[in-house]
Amino acid sequence: MTFRVAIIGGGPAGIYAADLLTKSEADVSVDLLERLPVPYGLVRYGVAPDHPRIKEIVKALQRVLGHPDVRFLGNVEFGVDVKIEDLREFYDAVVVATGAMADRPLGVPGEDLPGSFGAADFVSWYDAHPDVPRTWPLEARHVAVVGAGNVALDVARVLAKTADEMLATDIPANVYDGLRAKQATDVHVFARRGPAYVKFSPLELRELAHSPNVDVVVHPEGFEVDGASMEHIAKNKQAKMVLDTLANWVGREPTGKPHRIHLHFLEQPVSILGSDGVTGLRTERTRLVGDGSVAGTGELTDWDVQAVYRAVGYRSTALPGLPFDHAAAVVPNAGGRVLDLDGVAIPGTYVTGWIKRGPVGLIGHTKSDAAETVAHLVAETSHTATAREPEAVDRYLAERGVEVATFAHWERLDQHEIALGAAQDRPRIKVVDRDEMLQQGRALPHGHPTAV
Known part of the structure; x- marks a missing residue:
């Protein structure tokens, strides 16, 4: 049976x-x-x-x-x-x-302020998820991204790149319009640990520097590598590749591109500042303690940002x-x-x-x-x-x-999205609306005006 x-x-x-x-x-x-x-x-x-x-x-x-x-x-x-x-x-x-698909919380004061966002929610918006709002507030000129993984890099890259650079992808019109209206000039990425322990993949990290409109700035403050860091990268080829790339970028001066991604190490969030909305991020400098972990130093810095994205993991x-x-x-x-x-x-x-x-x-x-x-x-x-x-x-x-x-529904919707993209010389354009997804997936009579 x-x-x-x-x-x-x-x-x-x-x-x-x-x-x-x-x-x-x-x-x-x-x-x-x-x-x-x-x-x-x-x-x-x-x-x-x-x-x-x-x-x-x-x-x-x-x-x-x-x-x-x-x-x-x-x-x-x-x-x-x-x-x-x-x-x-x-x-x-x-x-x-x-x-x-839910965001892990930072667990710091101010996390619920307007302008404090979960990275997963932002990803769902720019990936055209049908169950999230069609618009996203992108008025902030200076933005903080907290996290040291690939999602943090994705968020920083999408915030820094121009909307026209994203037109080669499958984003729908509402995402393009939102990105075209964004105001961000500087995106600051904060990692609690040192550069040897970030979870970036080497390819994703190098891609930050591929945009003709974005300078990548690795700040020397906090760029520290101790004996434990060296032992770690000796056992981890990807970590070594990431550290080598970052080391080549440390202290490199911006070239005058209109947007910048700043990478900061040994900085952990303490609180998100503001009363009616985000007006800043307070971080504490951390120090390496010799076993791969870090400890707080008590040295605080307030960063002038108007939005904070939490990219510290899914839940x-x-x-x-x-x-x-x-x-x-x-x-x-x-x-x-x-x-x-x-x-x-x-x-x-x-x-x-x-x-x-x-x-x-x-x-x-x-x-x-x-x-x-x-x-x-x-x-x-x-x-x-x-x-x-x-x-x-x-x-x-x-x-x-x-x-x-059914799978047949998906195949019809798939072909419809590909056809939408082909009309604009793009790989596909995603359908956002759930009802439209269902409609395009239905088996419609040949010759029907919405048949795929």
């Missing part, structure tokens, strides 16, 4: 799990349930639009969605359209792969009907098996990706993560579903008035 498996989340983690299931020795049928009408999750809505190379992963993910034993059921929200109890009637196992959110570790922001699990409040594995319930282990690692790292979860699932699953046929869940969703967006 065929195992019926539901995967909640149509991003890379969920799709990798589906791929491994179909390649396993088990006879499986997989349904991927996704809240949005489109697949790919973080690849579509978390990767900066001017990084098309990273989005090449979509080609491999698309092949998985085309597998005859995999169905994509988009526009289906877990906890709203279907509950965990319902899924257990239709499926022998449920795999949760919902990722992490998963709790899901209805499932246990959640609020401190670690993950579903408690052992090797992907979901554990109840007593630490006992819940039969037929699994997690993979960032909801399993936290937002650590690059997209490709979710493959090994999914392999562990799928191995347990295949070894442990028994036939428990009482309504096994795919048509049963289809009827259930139809009765609840849910318009399911």
Whole structure:
């Protein structure tokens, strides 16, 4: 008898799990349930639009969605359209792969002021996520970005580059108009630790200097490397490449370009200043203590900025009907098996990706993560579903008035976006509105004015 498996989340983690299931020795049928009408999750809505190379992963993910034993059921929200109890009637196992899209807080005074933003929210805006506002306040001339990872670089780069530079990407008109109106001239990126410990990838870092309109300024204050730093880069090739690039930029004078990205090390945020809105950021100078960590020095600096972007990591959110570790922001699990409040594995319930282990690692790292979860699932699953046929869940969703967006819907929308882009000599132009996504995905009669 065929195992019926539901995967909640149509991003890379969920799709990798589906791929491994179909390649396993088990006879499986997989349904991927996704809240949005489109697949790919973080690849579509978390990767900066001017990084098309990273989005090449979509080609491999698309092949998985085309597998005859995999169905994509988009526009289906877990906890709203279907509950965990319902899924257990239709499926022998449920795999949760919902990722992490919320911002981790800084935990400093002033964090809730107008003008203090989460990087994830900004990324969702410039990546044309359908569930966020269409506009973004970009009046600040001097901006602070707190964080030392690739998301911090993405935010700084998008804030500093001109809107016309982004026209070669898939951004829709509302994002272009917003970026064209932005006022930022100087973007300051603050890292709490020293330059040997930042989490930038070498390629992303070097890309900062590729814009003809942006100077990159690495400030020598705080650019310190001790013995522990040298030991760290000796074991980490990427960290060494990053440090070498930064060292070549230290103290380099701006060339007069209209925009600047400033990189500051050994500065940790203490508070965001202002009463009715952000008027500054206060940081404390830190010092290396010889073991890779840092300690505060008590030396404070107030930076004249009118906006602060928090890019200190993503955070998963709790899901209805499932246990959640609020401190670690993950579903408690052992090797992907979901554990109840007593630490006992819940039969037929699994997690993979960032909801399993936290937002650590690059997209490709979710493959090994999914392999562990799928191995347990295949070894442990028994036939428990009482309504096994795919048509049963289809009827259930139809009765609840849910318009399911299938893989065929996505293929039609995909071609529509590509056609929009081709008309402007661009790779694609994203459709932003959820209703328009659904409309373009529907199978329309040939000759219909909105047929794709």
